[in-house]
Amino acid sequence: MRIALFATCLADTMFPAAAKATVRLLERLGHEVVFPEAQTCCGQMHINTGYQKEALPLVRRYVRTFEPYDVIVAPSGSCTGSIRHQHKMVANAAGDSGLAAGAEQVATRTYELSELLIDVLKVEDVGAYYPHRVTYHPTCHSLRMLRVGDRPLRLLRHVRGLDLVELPAAEQCCGFGGTFAVKNADTSTAMLADKMRHVLDTGADVCTAGDTSCLMHIGGGLSRLRTGVKTVHLAEILASTEAATV
Amino acid sequence: MSSKDLILGRVRSALGGHPAAPEIPRSYRRDFPPADLDVLIERLVDYKAVVHRGADVAAIVGDIIGAGTLVVPPGLPPEWLPPEALLVDVDEADGVVTGAAVAIAETGTIVLDGSPDQGRRLLTLLPDLHICVLRPEQVVASVPEAVARLDPTRPLTWISGPSATSDIELNRVEGVHGPRNLHVILLEV
């Protein structure tokens, strides 16, 4: 299958490992990955901060860039959520019904990684090997906007060598929330403190999730406190094999 | 302009003509099997009501009230009262005995509607003990059935267990201003 990768601006710029892992994983599974270079950002940060007008060209760009592809994957629950639930709204608010229709179309073909693997490619065991104790944070937008449910856990359970430990109060937000972490830094930090406590309670040496943004937040806290716990994107775990671990 | 005209004018402006009103999807449960009395009892007990079953109401009432005083609504069936009952005014009564309009099994609720066997609302409010007699045919399974049976032009009191509060650390604690003891007698015929 030919799959277009939407890397997301954050992974492209700061966490290329997550996007590279997505490519490696899908190619290993026998699919062709393309990266349309006109892509930049889905506009979520602008939309969620109250800059819907400024986000309009980004929505337009996303739709135009990915319209030619039948299957699109993003290694991010929250960007996929924005594409699926906000792009049409932004287009409608701007009175552009043509764009709204296009956005809706492209959105139905855009999948978060675990959705793509399980719903489209019908694979749970991706043949990965990752010999670590891992806990999974579901991230709010994967959980409640996309309803990915236990898909990521099903994928992780098939990873050889991986010791999956349940995260207490997993469904609670880590406190990132985009600009929330800046505008309400104190409250965000209080939420992060509880998330880190739960991660540390599991005794895991790796905390994984389907969003680089939440991982940047949780990882930033874990690193500041020198906890020795790493944050690793789900794609990186699924891409690892005996031959090439991350 | 009167405030009424002002408010309604603002509301009409805000709505901008006639916005589409959605259909109400009533796909929630509306057909219920006959009420299960065991469910009613379980739910009443769960909310700290005391449940009795029997045909001899007067004897059960006598056991509950002991030497205490009672007030009763004007239309209470006289055979529900023990012969030795001490009847007093509402503000002196230890307990009150009433019938009911409807009971809901699923929620453990009894509803009073001020009929002659239940009396005015004050009667079931001031005494610390409320004894409520239920006939089996008054028990329905669900809230929708109860709403359908009740008359919205009567003063209605829905009672689910004794007076309680969740105001201290969000835990239910029984016994604030209403009756602290609720006894329900399920009449067996």
Next chain:
Amino acid sequence: MSTFLGMPVAHAPRGVGHLRGDEPFPAAARTALANPQLRRNLQHATTTIRGKSGRVIAELPDWQELRAAGSALKAYTMANLPRLLEQLEEKVTAAGGVVHWAADAAEANRIVTGLVRATGEQRVIKIKSMATQEIGLNEALEDAGITPVETDLAELIVQLGDDKPSHILVPAIHRNRSEIREIFLRAMPGVDPALTDDPPALAAAARRYLRETFLTTKVAVSGANFGIAETGTLTVVESEGNGRMCLTLPDTLITVMGIEKVVPTWQDLEVFLQLLPRASTGERMNPYTSMWHGVTPGDGPQNFHLVLLDNGRSAVLADEVGRQALHCIRCSACLNVCPVYERTGGHAYGSVYPGPIGAVLSPQLTGVEDNASLPYASSLCGACFDACPVKIDIPSILVHLRNQVPHPAGEKAVMAAAAYTMDRPRLYARAQRAAKFAKLVGKRGRGLPPPLNGWSAARDLPTPPAETFRDWWRGR
């Protein structure tokens, strides 16, 4: 905001009521976050209620269908509001009640104060009501020499403690049992000095304290959970029996109800009476629900007044996205699941409506400029939307309102520049490669300028990678 038919939108006026805080949310939250007792009390209470509510909701196989019906009923109500309000007025009047219309808080306070004055009474008993908190009725009554006595246990704790409510349902949620005991010992006349902090003992103390007041006060003021247009029936949902006392014992009852609380038909209660108790106190049914129809000869108050309150609600209705906030049945489920509320408590929101619903309702009632920080008081985690029994999409309203907030100039410039760059892939790629970023921010982000240093106070920034994904892809 668009207007039709020439009527300007009218927000809740300044200078009266409790919809505006003294400081922006982040500052108020900072103070609250530093209070360990508050943090522990809230965490304990919200965890308890989430568990209870989850269990009784799971008992209903048709919870989602009930939510869908509740949501549609509210949308139907808003679309037909003028007709339903007039119908309610007609039915209440026919049943012996008197209906008053209050365009704003000041008018509502004037009406209620005038009605109490006309009875010649100096004291009123009150059932917990968000509407009367919103308009600052207690202060207005006190200014008129009338003593309002709050009879709900939590409101009493707040009133005796000279405190502010911090939760829609349990205004004293920020207090634990030992603090409540201290407040009672300090401020409750005639209290037993041997009072313990056992919750039943505390409840019994309130019972003793208020009993005489209930029996001797001739005027009561209440809110209403539902007003049925079809029949004119009013409904109050409560737990303790203080509501029953207020609705039964006095000669005069004055009910203040927001115009959005009207319900089309009697049958519709079958939906709301299933949704509300399970979502709010986590009970199958709350201990007491009272319904009354105007005046019933020989039973209860013989004078009944219904005050219908706008106070900014029509302005909320004018916003097609935001109007959903008027669907709220004040169950407080969204507060109880909110990770922000759980940590900051209700006072940080400044308004009587705290938590997620407050963050969307207060700014719309007052106009966003008066509560500009509230739409940002959320991480958009979506837990509120999932919990809401009438399916109010609070995250979407928050995002929508953020577009109406006046943005700081610096932020505006940065966001515009970012959007400009991101719409030009070549420029974007160059910006990505500008490794200067790393030098600018210093090691792990500790050199970031405000407001970005809020991030770096507690979190390291990631080390920028050697090459972007884009570059890697090109080089493959």
